[in-house]
Amino acid sequence: MHFFSDNAAPAHGAVLEALTRANPADAGYDGDALSRSLSGAFSALFGREVAAFWVTTGTAANALALAALTPPHGGVFCHRDAHINCDEAGAPEFYTHGAKLIPLDGPGAKLVPETVRAARAAIARDVHRVQPHALSITNATEYGQVYTPDEIAALAETARAEGLALHMDGARFANAVARLGCHPAECSWRAGVDVLSFGFVKNGGLSAEALIFFDPERAGATRVRIKRAGHLASKGRFQAAQILALLEEERWLENARAANAAADHLGAAAGARLLLPVEANELFVRVTAEEAARLRAQGFGFYDWAEGEIRLVTAWHHRPEDVAPLAAALRAL
Amino acid sequence: MHFFSDNAAPAHGAVLEALTRANPADAGYDGDALSRSLSGAFSALFGREVAAFWVTTGTAANALALAALTPPHGGVFCHRDAHINCDEAGAPEFYTHGAKLIPLDGPGAKLVPETVRAARAAIARDVHRVQPHALSITNATEYGQVYTPDEIAALAETARAEGLALHMDGARFANAVARLGCHPAECSWRAGVDVLSFGFVKNGGLSAEALIFFDPERAGATRVRIKRAGHLASKGRFQAAQILALLEEERWLENARAANAAADHLGAAAGARLLLPVEANELFVRVTAEEAARLRAQGFGFYDWAEGEIRLVTAWHHRPEDVAPLAAALRAL
Amino acid sequence: MHFFSDNAAPAHGAVLEALTRANPADAGYDGDALSRSLSGAFSALFGREVAAFWVTTGTAANALALAALTPPHGGVFCHRDAHINCDEAGAPEFYTHGAKLIPLDGPGAKLVPETVRAARAAIARDVHRVQPHALSITNATEYGQVYTPDEIAALAETARAEGLALHMDGARFANAVARLGCHPAECSWRAGVDVLSFGFVKNGGLSAEALIFFDPERAGATRVRIKRAGHLASKGRFQAAQILALLEEERWLENARAANAAADHLGAAAGARLLLPVEANELFVRVTAEEAARLRAQGFGFYDWAEGEIRLVTAWHHRPEDVAPLAAALRAL
Amino acid sequence: MHFFSDNAAPAHGAVLEALTRANPADAGYDGDALSRSLSGAFSALFGREVAAFWVTTGTAANALALAALTPPHGGVFCHRDAHINCDEAGAPEFYTHGAKLIPLDGPGAKLVPETVRAARAAIARDVHRVQPHALSITNATEYGQVYTPDEIAALAETARAEGLALHMDGARFANAVARLGCHPAECSWRAGVDVLSFGFVKNGGLSAEALIFFDPERAGATRVRIKRAGHLASKGRFQAAQILALLEEERWLENARAANAAADHLGAAAGARLLLPVEANELFVRVTAEEAARLRAQGFGFYDWAEGEIRLVTAWHHRPEDVAPLAAALRAL
Incomplete structure (x- = not known):
């Protein structure tokens, strides 16, 4: 995903x-x-x-x-x-x-x-x-x-x-x-x-x-x-x-809620690694290069943001079951 | 049409x-x-x-x-x-x-x-x-x-x-x-x-x-x-x-051929009223204001081009049966 | 000049x-x-x-x-x-x-x-x-x-x-x-x-x-x-x-009058050769290429305008005695 | 001045x-x-x-x-x-x-x-x-x-x-x-x-x-x-x-030297009040609002630059005797 x-x-x-x-x-x-x-x-x-x-x-x-x-x-x-x-x-x-x-x-x-x-x-x-x-x-x-x-x-x-x-x-x-x-x-x-x-x-x-x-x-x-x-x-x-x-x-709102919920889910998993509170559908997470590689090895795609930081963006089509694996992987770091 | x-x-x-x-x-x-x-x-x-x-x-x-x-x-x-x-x-x-x-x-x-x-x-x-x-x-x-x-x-x-x-x-x-x-x-x-x-x-x-x-x-x-x-x-x-x-x-070509054929059909009907030969899918036809009104009254839509001239444009979805009524109407003028 | x-x-x-x-x-x-x-x-x-x-x-x-x-x-x-x-x-x-x-x-x-x-x-x-x-x-x-x-x-x-x-x-x-x-x-x-x-x-x-x-x-x-x-x-x-x-x-006006007067002087000399009446300080004059060359040979500078036409522009500093030689040359053509 | x-x-x-x-x-x-x-x-x-x-x-x-x-x-x-x-x-x-x-x-x-x-x-x-x-x-x-x-x-x-x-x-x-x-x-x-x-x-x-x-x-x-x-x-x-x-x-160089020399003269007078070394013809000088007012009262014109700072610019035409009064005034602050 x-x-x-x-x-x-x-x-x-x-x-x-x-x-x-x-x-x-x-x-x-x-x-x-x-x-x-x-x-x-x-x-x-x-x-x-x-x-x-x-x-x-x-x-x-x-x-x-x-x-x-x-x-x-x-x-x-x-x-x-x-x-x-x-x-x-x-x-x-x-x-x-x-x-x-x-x-x-x-x-x-x-x-x-x-x-x-x-x-x-x-x-x-x-x-x-x-x-x-x-x-x-x-x-x-x-x-x-x-x-x-x-x-x-x-x-x-x-x-x-x-x-x-x-x-x-x-x-x-x-x-x-x-x-x-x-x-x-x-x-x-x-x-x-x-x-x-x-x-x-x-x-x-x-x-x-x-x-x-x-x-x-x-x-x-x-x-x-x-x-x-x-x-x-x-x-x-x-x-x-x-x-x-x-x-x-209100599909626009329903879609936005889904994206935000997915971000919340990931945010809860990222915990203290978050650089900023999760308020919409973007997360900025502190991970080492080694950790980022580990996540990628599990099939997760995302951008490096800065030295030691990655960005995760959720979208309207992400159901809870879509983000659960990444949430688990973040927790497991 | x-x-x-x-x-x-x-x-x-x-x-x-x-x-x-x-x-x-x-x-x-x-x-x-x-x-x-x-x-x-x-x-x-x-x-x-x-x-x-x-x-x-x-x-x-x-x-x-x-x-x-x-x-x-x-x-x-x-x-x-x-x-x-x-x-x-x-x-x-x-x-x-x-x-x-x-x-x-x-x-x-x-x-x-x-x-x-x-x-x-x-x-x-x-x-x-x-x-x-x-x-x-x-x-x-x-x-x-x-x-x-x-x-x-x-x-x-x-x-x-x-x-x-x-x-x-x-x-x-x-x-x-x-x-x-x-x-x-x-x-x-x-x-x-x-x-x-x-x-x-x-x-x-x-x-x-x-x-x-x-x-x-x-x-x-x-x-x-x-x-x-x-x-x-x-x-x-x-x-x-x-x-x-x-x-x-070659849908692009097939579509263009259909539009051109529709224009040809109309062009043949317009005959001497054509201002220019029909070479693509646009026709410029001499009609009086009264004739234009008569065509519109029959449900045909088109733009006036200049005093005494109208423009007809055919498109890829015009089948012969779609243009036949207008062709007949042009002939009947 | x-x-x-x-x-x-x-x-x-x-x-x-x-x-x-x-x-x-x-x-x-x-x-x-x-x-x-x-x-x-x-x-x-x-x-x-x-x-x-x-x-x-x-x-x-x-x-x-x-x-x-x-x-x-x-x-x-x-x-x-x-x-x-x-x-x-x-x-x-x-x-x-x-x-x-x-x-x-x-x-x-x-x-x-x-x-x-x-x-x-x-x-x-x-x-x-x-x-x-x-x-x-x-x-x-x-x-x-x-x-x-x-x-x-x-x-x-x-x-x-x-x-x-x-x-x-x-x-x-x-x-x-x-x-x-x-x-x-x-x-x-x-x-x-x-x-x-x-x-x-x-x-x-x-x-x-x-x-x-x-x-x-x-x-x-x-x-x-x-x-x-x-x-x-x-x-x-x-x-x-x-x-x-x-x-x-009113130097601006005095200067313009001088330029216009110089143009009038030349215009009178050009006579029927003028393409347009002289109303300001530009003249457009019909001359053959040979005539244009003759004028240039006498030291007059000007632009060719079109086939058989030259443009002459007078300016605020042209005194009557400055344009008299060109006027004479135009008359002599 | x-x-x-x-x-x-x-x-x-x-x-x-x-x-x-x-x-x-x-x-x-x-x-x-x-x-x-x-x-x-x-x-x-x-x-x-x-x-x-x-x-x-x-x-x-x-x-x-x-x-x-x-x-x-x-x-x-x-x-x-x-x-x-x-x-x-x-x-x-x-x-x-x-x-x-x-x-x-x-x-x-x-x-x-x-x-x-x-x-x-x-x-x-x-x-x-x-x-x-x-x-x-x-x-x-x-x-x-x-x-x-x-x-x-x-x-x-x-x-x-x-x-x-x-x-x-x-x-x-x-x-x-x-x-x-x-x-x-x-x-x-x-x-x-x-x-x-x-x-x-x-x-x-x-x-x-x-x-x-x-x-x-x-x-x-x-x-x-x-x-x-x-x-x-x-x-x-x-x-x-x-x-x-x-x-x-080399007038351009001579003029620049004169401007720079005038700035040096003022810079020496400004001494520790200078914000930056004088390297060309502009000086930035620390003065209080009251001091600035005092300088202006003596007839010197200049811009305020920031809170507590003024800018002085010398030019090619400033002879030593032109800047001497300001230099004296700066020293006297």
Whole structure:
């Protein structure tokens, strides 16, 4: 069993079925019935009118969000280890036409208001410095940590005070919501998030992510940017269908709960070896190179993270019996 | 029955089945077995070693191709009515960071060498003028016309003489090959095409197009550009699977033949009303507004093209019995 | 005597003196007294509050103007022979991050409202087409023709009706004003121009052009764009000083009158050989290759323009006695 | 007397005279005799064939250099406090079309090989991470520190080993050379520098900086980029003239020596209050707010740098008698 990434997990059966149901010819691009229902579906989920777009990847969702919030000459505060800063090959810079990501520090890839305020204060408000226009946080973070609604609200208040829009990279938003046990609105717009990249691919989707503007006005030219970036799929109904299938019957939440439970199971086994508490579906575990080799010899797949550390990622399809062998192996180390 | 666009046609059953077969977890991005086999599959098809990439849309394929061939300060010759010039919301300008599309004229959206030579000669070779670096042609064209291998070779010779790389937008490459009855190599690299956007979505695919560099060296940083544009799907196996399913058993060709046959059927019915010969799967037909209304009243869907002209597009799933009613209606006008 | 271009003419003595006067240390960038007085000086000249910036070149002025008026995904209507389209190496595309120049036709490089309206009407208002956001005209044009206030007003009305901002490339604005004999406001903001590139280099300057936003709000992030493009000279007072020296005592107008008068003198000599009426300081003259050679043999410098045509450009420093020999030579042909 | 910045100092008399000498009409852009002699002049200075360009600002020089060395999807290592990272409003990102500046740390704004190696090693060599293509250092640094030829050579060796080109921001290159007492080749190409932004504006120029490619091949499309950025002044002879005037009689070096000597004088007075040794023409001095106020009350102008720190910058025109009063005042604190 592999624990490399939730990126590589299968698509949920309901998603595949939805593709088949969506197959008959319909209007092209985003003119089909499914695509046209997307904003409504997310408005219902979040309890307010939103503008929602399907895109192919989380990278595109994030970059489109930042392009809507930041001019080419602006900057974006984010954590040093943020996916947008480290793992998107410069997509934010591409879509924003050269805005600057300004990396900040914080444990577990989480930011706190003081850090943002200090960084903002250190940038002279003159024409020579790139001025930040947005703050981007990731929930759950790249280290599997979860911001609470209160923590988000505190960052949002700071952002607003400093004139920054707030973007949330929610590649694992579902995992965060599942862990918090709150309404998705509580850890998004009610807490002050302006734009959310809402991940579905890691959570049972095939190729569709959602980009949510809680204030539809903020979306601005996003639809044009999607087209201009070659992301306006001509058979868009297949994109919308995936997301709608995961929204139905709260599958997105059920899937996230399964992934989180699998992580909890492993976390309990890892015990004191954990570098950080298990809050979503990623674990960072202290093992020696010899121990890591032993685990691999038993057929477990995962990435080395740093000297003496490995990363384990669970996914929506991991049942208790799938993770039990690794849990046992961790305990046996 | 609708004849708006082949964009909106269903996906082929084999494509949907391939998605299901591809579902079990595999390596992420383009590291899975299917993605890794893509260049091999196209190398086999074209009879030479090529570099092939899956992307989500034809717009992305075209823009990535041009970005590989043209620096930000360069230009691209294309037909005034080319999809890259008219229908991609500036995607080529986005991906190339501002290269200039230089529109040329020609009947049926086809270019001839004289036009390219004259345009090149009119551009002083100095630092003030944007210098063209590439020539892009579409086969079949936006007006459903097909370049023969000889016509392509003549353009390629001109391009080479003028220092221009040759890109072919092959959103309907399959339709051109089917019409020409030649080997796909004959109307691509053997005729001098450097890079081909090979369309699959219009031809039975769901969300996958192929970008083919006949000289793998030319691909350069294309894989990085794909990632940076948010087009490196994390479950890439679903992209590759679609294309491979259409390559198998020559489904791509069979599908194109069906679309062309449907167009022929309608073309025969349209007779003298045709503005251009039917060479692929698009027809441009002279009808009065009153006649167009009469056709619509009978349940046929299509776009007005210009004053007194409509466009009909057939697709891979149109069986003879699907087009017969419209053919009869056209005859009855 | 050379008639290649007014680009290469000397700087006016008053400009050189102004540099010397500006030499003592002052605040850097645009914080010095001269730079800070620039908007005021142009507000006085134009009779309304404007935002004025110095830049180094007309290319930068034009590109900055268009970047303020057009988003990266937008388009700009301009004449096919416009300097921004033909002679700026893609600077507008660079500064706008890939906006599309949409070339229009018209005699003497002039546009008329019907052409703009027809071009706008031909562009479907959908997400696939690049939507125009601005119209750019040149006065005097690249063919030395002058738009009257009425002609500008008619274009401005069309632009407004179509939602387009109006930019004027006034590299030779002084020549146009001198010819029209009107107040500079009459052929700029009163006629509906939103942004003016006001040329000084061709007209006695050394390295300074002015960029004028008639509505200061329109300037938006222009100052940041200037800095970001490396155009915010650290000793900006030397830039401002040049412009102020030419504004003083209406030297800009006096210089333009001298250039125009020299052109008139040559135009009278060229007579029926003129391709276009002489309205500013450029002449296009029909001469055979043999005649052109004869003129060159007499020491006159100029560019061939097309088969059987030469271009002659006069400049602010051409006194009657400087052009008399060429006038005589033209008469003698 | 002001010590805000060398940016605001006067131009050298020889520079103003050179402008007057350059005034007669010559070929436009960089086609004049002076511009055409520029590469030769720098080739003579550096003892090898170089390609040299004049530009208007150091920001433009740096951004053009980086654009020649780094693709849009690449990265540039630089010090966190580098001018390119902090004070150019994102010009490097603009000219490179979105390359990423990757900030590194080091005292006095200097970098050491270990830091570069560690940063490179931390970046996985995959498609997800922005890959660095260049290393940019500043000499003298933003904190007035000077890299020795050996220190540069060590960084260059590291850069070469890691596949990075080496750019030097030499806004105060003259000050570094003057301090080192070496041949300018020793602390540039002989030490492994590939491209040098050679500053003249801070050192007696008016509006001209030089951009030097030690391998002319590296310049690539730089001339086109200059034009496309609106930096190809139409009367380029005035740009070249300034630089040539400062190269003559080693004025650039003489001026730098004067600035450095003035800084030494102040440094001796500041004594233990200095935060860093005085190696060029910038001093960072510990003073309380009350002391700073006292200095200002005596008519001295300077910037606060941080809590309890001020920055003093001397310039080429500061004679001993100009700095003596401030030196006395510092001693008297």
